[in-house]
Amino acid sequence: MTTKRNAESVAAAADFDKLNRDWYIDKAVQVLVFLGGISAIIFIIGIFVFITKEGMGFILGDFSFTEFFFSQNWRPTSENKATYGILALIAGTASVTGLAMLIAIPFSLGTAIFIAEFATGRTREFLKITVELLAAIPSVVWGFIGLALMNPLIIDIFDVPVGLNVLNAGIILGLMAAPIMTSIAEDALKAVPDRYREAAEAMGATRWQVIYKVVLPAAKNGLLGAVLLGVGRGFGETMAVLMATGHAINIPGSVFDSVRALTATIAAELGETAVGSPHYQALFTIGISLFVITFIINLIADLVIRDVRKG
Amino acid sequence: MLATKQQQADNKMMAISTTDLSLWYGTFQALFDIKLDIKQGIITSMIGPSGCGKSTFLRTMNRINERLDYVRISGKVDVMGQNIFAPEVEILQVRKQVGMVFQRPNPLPISIRDNILFGHNIHSAGKTGKSEEGEIVESALQQVLLWDKVKDRLDHKATALSLEEQQKLCIARLLPVKPSVLLMDEPCSALDPKGTEAVEELLWDLRGKYTILIVTHNMAQARRASEECIFMLMGKVIEHRETGEMFLTPQHQETADYIEGRYG
Ligand SMILES: Nc1ncnc2c1ncn2[C@@H]1O[C@H](COP(=O)(O)OP(=O)(O)OP(=O)(O)O)[C@@H](O)[C@H]1O
Ligand SMILES: [Mg+2]
Numbered sequence: 001m002t003t004k005r006n007a008e009s010v011a012a013a014a015d016f017d018k019l020n021r022d023w024y025i026d027k028a029v030q031v032l033v034f035l036g037g038i039s040a041i042i043f044i045i046g047i048f049v050f051i052t053k054e055g056m057g058f059i060l061g062d063f064s065f066t067e068f069f070f071s072q073n074w075r076p077t078s079e080n081k082a083t084y085g086i087l088a089l090i091a092g093t094a095s096v097t098g099l100a101m102l103i104a105i106p107f108s109l110g111t112a113i114f115i116a117e118f119a120t121g122r123t124r125e126f127l128k129i130t131v132e133l134l135a136a137i138p139s140v141v142w143g144f145i146g147l148a149l150m151n152p153l154i155i156d157i158f159d160v161p162v163g164l165n166v167l168n169a170g171i172i173l174g175l176m177a178a179p180i181m182t183s184i185a186e187d188a189l190k191a192v193p194d195r196y197r198e199a200a201e202a203m204g205a206t207r208w209q210v211i212y213k214v215v216l217p218a219a220k221n222g223l224l225g226a227v228l229l230g231v232g233r234g235f236g237e238t239m240a241v242l243m244a245t246g247h248a249i250n251i252p253g254s255v256f257d258s259v260r261a262l263t264a265t266i267a268a269e270l271g272e273t274a275v276g277s278p279h280y281q282a283l284f285t286i287g288i289s290l291f292v293i294t295f296i297i298n299l300i301a302d303l304v305i306r307d308v309r310k311g
Numbered sequence: 312m313l314a315t316k317q318q319q320a321d322n323k324m325m326a327i328s329t330t331d332l333s334l335w336y337g338t339f340q341a342l343f344d345i346k347l348d349i350k351q352g353i354i355t356s357m358i359g360p361s362g363c364g365k366s367t368f369l370r371t372m373n374r375i376n377e378r379l380d381y382v383r384i385s386g387k388v389d390v391m392g393q394n395i396f397a398p399e400v401e402i403l404q405v406r407k408q409v410g411m412v413f414q415r416p417n418p419l420p421i422s423i424r425d426n427i428l429f430g431h432n433i434h435s436a437g438k439t440g441k442s443e444e445g446e447i448v449e450s451a452l453q454q455v456l457l458w459d460k461v462k463d464r465l466d467h468k469a470t471a472l473s474l475e476e477q478q479k480l481c482i483a484r485l486l487p488v489k490p491s492v493l494l495m496d497e498p499c500s501a502l503d504p505k506g507t508e509a510v511e512e513l514l515w516d517l518r519g520k521y522t523i524l525i526v527t528h529n530m531a532q533a534r535r536a537s538e539e540c541i542f543m544l545m546g547k548v549i550e551h552r553e554t555g556e557m558f559l560t561p562q563h564q565e566t567a568d569y570i571e572g573r574y575g
Contacts, residue, residue: 120380199417202375203430203485204406213429218420 051287058084058281068285074249074260076269076279084282086289091251092166092259096241097234099170099255100177104230108178109223112185117211128186135179139239146172146244160256164246167255172244173237177230184229184305188222189215221304228301232294238263262286325389326351326492326522327372332386334367334376341367343546344386349539351391351491354514354523356537356554358530360569364546365526366414369494372524373409374402391491407434410485412495416477418469418484423461426469426480427451431487447487455483455513475506479513493517495525499532511536530570534558542566 063084071085115127146168154163192215200210216223238261246258247268266283273280327349334342341364349355357365370376371384374395388395395405407430418426427448431439439447448465452458457479461472469480478498485493495514499507507529514523514536527533533540533554540554542565550557550566561567 195413195415195417196419198375198378199413199419199481200429201378202373202406202411202413203433204403204488205429205433206403209433213433214419214421 048291051284051291055281055284055288057276058278058285061278061281063285068282072249072251074265076273076282082278084278086262086265086286088249088251089260089262089265089286092245092249093235093241093261093263095166095252095255095259096169096173096245096261097231099166100173100234101227101231103171103174104178104181105227107174108181108185108226108230111178111182112189112226113211115182116186116189117207117215131179131182134175135183137176139176139237140243142172142176143240143243146240150244154256158256162246162256162258164244165256165258166245166252168246169241169244169259169261170255172240173234176237176240177233180233181226181230184226185219185223188219188226188305191222192218225301225305228297228304232297232301235290235297236263236294237261238267242267262290266290324351325349326391327524328389328392330387332368332371332388333384334364334371335383336379337381341546342371345548347541347548347551349522349524351522352519353538354518354525354536355539355541356533357524357526357541357543358528358533358569359543359549361528363543365543366496367546368543369411369496369524369526372492372494373406373411375406375411377402403434407488408490409492409494410488410490412478412481412485412493412498414497415501416474416481418472418477418480420468420470422466423469423472423480424448424465426484427487430484434488451483451486452480454486454517455479456509456516457483473506475502475509478502478506478510482510482513482517490521492522492524495523497526497528500528507532530558530572542569544569 067083067085069085069090070087071083072088072091073083073085074089075083111127111131115124115131119127147164150168150171151163154160154165154168158167196214196218197210200214205213241261242264245261245264247260247264248258249260250257252259266286270280270283273283325348327347329345329347332342332345332347333340345368357368359365367376372388372390372395376382376384384396390405390409393400395409419429421429424444428439428444431444431447449458449462452461457476460476461467469477472480478501482493482495482498499510502510511532514525517523525537527536537554540552540557541548542550542557542561542563544565549563550561552562557566558570561570
């Protein structure tokens with residue numbers, strides 16, 4: 001009897017040892033996961049430090065705040081006097097993104113409403129997969145569509161000399177931003193509890209009344225988050241806008257004017273500048289501005305979406 | 312011939328009158344040939360074990376069950392003498408006529424005022440003036456004894472109210488469109504005893520003005536808060552009588568067993 005009990009307690013002690021090993025594994029995994037988690041932050045800070053360092057010489061040296069932000073003369077390679085004004089580039093990015101949103105917002109909102117509120121079963125699954133596929137199209141392919149398909153089309157339809165312009169890039173960018181916006185907007189609509197819809201329908205509201213009086217107001221923060229993410233996407237997009245805008249420095253007077261985007265400028269010129277030259281540093285300063293703008297937009301989007309989850 | 316005439320006259324007195332009402336969820340039959348006549352202006356309670364089809368019956372009365380596309384219904388339902396499944400009848404009108412209160416209070420995530428005005432706005436054609444809106448809100452909230460408590464925060468979100476207040480609000484928001492029948496599916500089950508008592512008192516106040524059909528799992532509540540009582544079992548109506556009588560001398564063994572707590 002006693003021996004048996006002793007044996008049992010020995011076994012228990014052995015178990016205890018094993019638990020100890022598990023404890024170490026657990027700790028190790030915890031540390032790993034923690035490192036993985038903060039690595040994103042480390043990378044972001046690293047990138048920011050890097051681009052700031054590269055651009056700093058310019059900011060401290062030749063940089064003039066008024067010239068940089070309020071002059072439309074971007075002539076970094078001028079022989080006599082190089083000027084670094086990005087106003088026209090800002091106007092280019094803003095006009096293309098603005099038009100893209102005008103196209104993408106109704107489009108993605110409509111699709112999201114259809115998927116979330118009307119489509120059922122197969123149709124729904126099919127649409128969701130299609131939207132995800134659209135999101136996966138590489139931006140150079142979109143740029144190619146802008147260049148090879150939209151360009152002649154715009155020239156034909158509107159009888160203008162060039163088809164690479166705000167209209168072209170805006171449409172392309174709108175189509176590019178729409179899938180992710182649709183996805184997020186649909187999530188926001190789905191997050192509205194069904195009992196709200198049921199309550200409204202039980203009072204005799206039609207499907208449309210339920211949507212615009214109950215579902216949309218209840219989902220408005222999530223929808224705003226979707227739009228802001230789309231805007232962020234528009235600001236940051238490079239390849240497609242490089243190919244579809246015409247890449248001409250210009251403050252656009254109409255959608256048929258060619259423009260040049262901030263991102264496209266960096267992409268096109270960085271390879272041809274001497275490392276450390278004022279031009280090189282000026283491009284990095286554009287990078288800093290872009291970084292700050294997209295960071296702020298994403299931060300707002302994030303805060304807004306988080307607010308949705310809480311409410 | 313005479314019998315049918317007599318029957319028609321009776322039907323006129325009935326708020327709800329069903330014949331051979333059956334309902335299927337897909338292939339699963341939830342209601343079997345329900346024949347019920349529910350009198351106007353009184354409170355009728357509906358009891359029965361879980362899953363016997365009480366909610367299903369209620370949800371058929373204002374056609375909210377038809378949100379589900381796999382629901383199939385046969386038979387006839389008259390509300391205030393009008394067949395609600397007749398082809399010329401508009402589903403939205405049925406839902407206006409027959410208000411529904413759910414088990415979990417479900418005010419819309421908008422202001423208290425907008426909750427009250429919601430039904431009114433979707434059913435009235437023109438625009439309602441501000442002062443008239445104010446009157447509608449006050450009168451609805453007065454009827455559910457909520458006015459004094461919330462009159463200073465009509466613009467607050469309704470979802471911030473206590474559960475009892477939310478449930479009262481859910482009753483109040485039905486009133487501006489002047490429904491004839493109020494359906495209540497376990498309206499007190501999310502409330503504490505005090506809230507339950509308050510809502511019961513309210514129902515008693517509303518009696519006469521509206522026909523009330525209330526589902527409850529609470530035997531005591533059925534007993535003290537209703538005038539007639541319906542006992543359902545497995546999708547069928549077993550017994551429908553005056554509440555006091557039913558609890559005192561149930562006619563069926565199943566009813567007796569249930570009342571005495573021998574079912575789940
Ligand atoms: N949406 C649905 N789809 C399929 N079956 C359903 C659905 N709703 C209810 N049922 C089934 O129909 C039967 C009746 O359900 P119902 O909700 O009407 O019961 P109940 O009497 O209200 O029960 P409880 O007291 O638990 O609320 C149950 O067997 C249930 O499983
Ligand atoms: Mg139920």
